[in-house]
Amino acid sequence: MIIAVDFDGTIVEHEYPKMGKEIPFAIDSLKKLQEEDQHMLILWTVRDGELLEEAVQFCEKRGLKFYAVNKNYPEEDSSTASRKINADLYLDDRGLGGLPDWGMIYKMIKSGPKFTFNYNILCHYEMEVKKSDRKNFFTKLGEVMDKGRSKR
Numbered sequence: 001m002i003i004a005v006d007f008d009g010t011i012v013e014h015e016y017p018k019m020g021k022e023i024p025f026a027i028d029s030l031k032k033l034q035e036e037d038q039h040m041l042i043l044w045t046v047r048d049g050e051l052l053e054e055a056v057q058f059c060e061k062r063g064l065k066f067y068a069v070n071k072n073y074p075e076e077d078s079s080t081a082s083r084k085i086n087a088d089l090y091l092d093d094r095g096l097g098g099l100p101d102w103g104m105i106y107k108m109i110k111s112g113p114k115f116t117f118n119y120n121i122l123c124h125y126e127m128e129v130k131k132s133d134r135k136n137f138f139t140k141l142g143e144v145m146d147k148g149r150s151k152r
Contacts, residue, residue: 001037002087003109004044005030005066007055009093017051019058025102027062033109040067044085044092104142 005011011027013020033039043066047055056069068074072086089109093099100108 001089001109002040002042002067003033003089003091004042004085004087006090006092006094007043007045007047010091010099011055011059014093016046019054022062023102025106027059027064029102029106031064032106034064037110039109042067042071042085042087043069044087044090045070100142107142 008014008016008020010023011030012022015021030041034041041064043056043059045052045055048070052069056066059066068076070083070085071078091099091105099105
């Protein structure tokens with residue numbers, strides 16, 4: 001699977017244009033997905049120039065090397081190519097519901113096609129969660145889904 005991964009707010013805390021602190025388990029989870037399951041990872045970020053190089057070096061120093069950076073494949077001519085990345089999955093903190101914690105992301109990807117988004121589960125989730133609950137949307141959704149599976 002080709003996975004496009006945002007940098008700011010996804011791998012590191014969002015401090016753009018500064019370098020944020022590493023989000024716990026982000027790089028370790030990505031390395032495991034890359035090494036164990038042979039997923040192709042593309043760094044997909046608004047950063048360019050020196051800021052992009054800083055992000056790439058940040059990841060490489062921690063042992064994470066991307067298949068491509070802001071391109072569909074390494075040889076693609078970025079001056080003529082679209083910035084739209086062709087991927088099977090996009091990991092980005094700006095997605096609907098925010099970014100799940102990295103444990104949930106890893107679990108969702110590892111479960112592959114078995115993981116399906118079910119509208120009934122979402123409705124059940126909305127009824128259970130109180131507004132004062134500060135857990136991430138997808139963390140709570142995963143808990144509700146696990147409860148549903150155990151009842152079967």
